[in-house]
Amino acid sequence: MTVTEQIQALKQEKNAVILAHYYVPDKVQEIADYIGDSFYLSKAAADTDADMLVFCGVSFMGESAKILNPDKTVLMPDMEADCPMAHMADIENIKNMKKSCEDLAVVCYINSTAELKKYADVCVTSANALKIVKSLPNRQILFIPDQNLGRYIASQVPEKQFFFNDGYCPIHAALTGESVKLAKKLHPKAQVLVHPECVPEVLQMADYIGSTSGIIRYAGESDCDSFIICTEEGVLFELRKQNPEKKFYMVSDKFQCPDMKKITLDKVLHVLKENSNQVEVTQELSQASARALERMLELAR
Ligand code: 13P
Numbered sequence: 001m002t003v004t005e006q007i008q009a010l011k012q013e014k015n016a017v018i019l020a021h022y023y024v025p026d027k028v029q030e031i032a033d034y035i036g037d038s039f040y041l042s043k044a045a046a047d048t049d050a051d052m053l054v055f056c057g058v059s060f061m062g063e064s065a066k067i068l069n070p071d072k073t074v075l076m077p078d079m080e081a082d083c084p085m086a087h088m089a090d091i092e093n094i095k096n097m098k099k100s101c102e103d104l105a106v107v108c109y110i111n112s113t114a115e116l117k118k119y120a121d122v123c124v125t126s127a128n129a130l131k132i133v134k135s136l137p138n139r140q141i142l143f144i145p146d147q148n149l150g151r152y153i154a155s156q157v158p159e160k161q162f163f164f165n166d167g168y169c170p171i172h173a174a175l176t177g178e179s180v181k182l183a184k185k186l187h188p189k190a191q192v193l194v195h196p197e198c199v200p201e202v203l204q205m206a207d208y209i210g211s212t213s214g215i216i217r218y219a220g221e222s223d224c225d226s227f228i229i230c231t232e233e234g235v236l237f238e239l240r241k242q243n244p245e246k247k248f249y250m251v252s253d254k255f256q257c258p259d260m261k262k263i264t265l266d267k268v269l270h271v272l273k274e275n276s277n278q279v280e281v282t283q284e285l286s287q288a289s290a291r292a293l294e295r296m297l298e299l300a301r
């Protein structure tokens with residue numbers, strides 16, 4: 001049997017489903033039952049009837065899936081696949097801010113550890129942050145950990161006061177305005193589609209700003225037939241599948257998240273065979289961080 005056939009057989013035997021983020025390698029996306037952005041995957045994880053979830057993504061994704069499904073088995077193909085930004089906020093600072101601002105809501109990007117989510121009033125993803133921040137009664141917002149997504153949301157909600165910390169995605173934040181300018185020169189008719197984790201000078205050049213799913217939806221619906229893609233290159237798989245007649249250009253061939261690329265078919269097969277790499281979250285941490293995730297699912301509905 002091929003690796004894919006073995007994975008399919010084990011999935012059936014164990015009533016397992018495979019969830020994959022758009023940034024994992026194409027071969028893994030090909031075998032996934034659910035493929036999408038962080039928001040879609042957290043909804044899928046919350047709704048599934050399966051007994052076992054294999055989460056093809058980075059650790060905060062598996063951790064969130066386990067928090068939303070404490071009684072299910074959640075496996076990570078590679079326990080070392082982690083998002084550096086998920087750790088980029090200081091808990092003491094959050095506590096101090098909470099003490100000094102009475103009307104403060106701590107809004108936590110889902111790309112964060114469960115330990116950080118514990119201090120959040122609500123979680124958001126890039127697909128629902130605007131809707132959720134607008135719907136909060138609080139006028140003061142501490143946005144953690146991504147300063148770039150936070151500043152973008154703040155620009156859309158001028159009636160609220162924002163505080164940021166200095167977290168960022170090292171992959172998206174490395175993209176420069178200069179390189180986008182160059183890509184526009186090479187492909188003058190192409191529209192620029194940008195993920196909000198990019199820096200403000202890149203966002204300013206965008207024809208569309210949105211999550212990975214938003215970018216894929218926009219490219220499909222647009223009358224334009226060529227696009228400059230400013231997010232991780234894994235989205236090309238879905239973009240090309242859905243739009244074989246359209247052209248997609250990456251600004252840089254280095255736009256890859258090394259942690260997402262750690263996920264391979266062999267690792268998926270291995271964890272399914274062995275029931276290994278099970279995500280564990282203590283009951284105390286799970287209960288404390290579930291509130292913010294569940295509130296996100298409620299407010300984004
Ligand atoms: P979305 O899946 O919300 O588009 O976020 C991208 C990302 O960086 C996930 O790690």
Ligand code: SF4
Binds near residue numbers: 023084232259
């Ligand atoms: Fe984290 Fe950036 Fe990789 Fe997403 S692309 S997992 S935000 S490092």
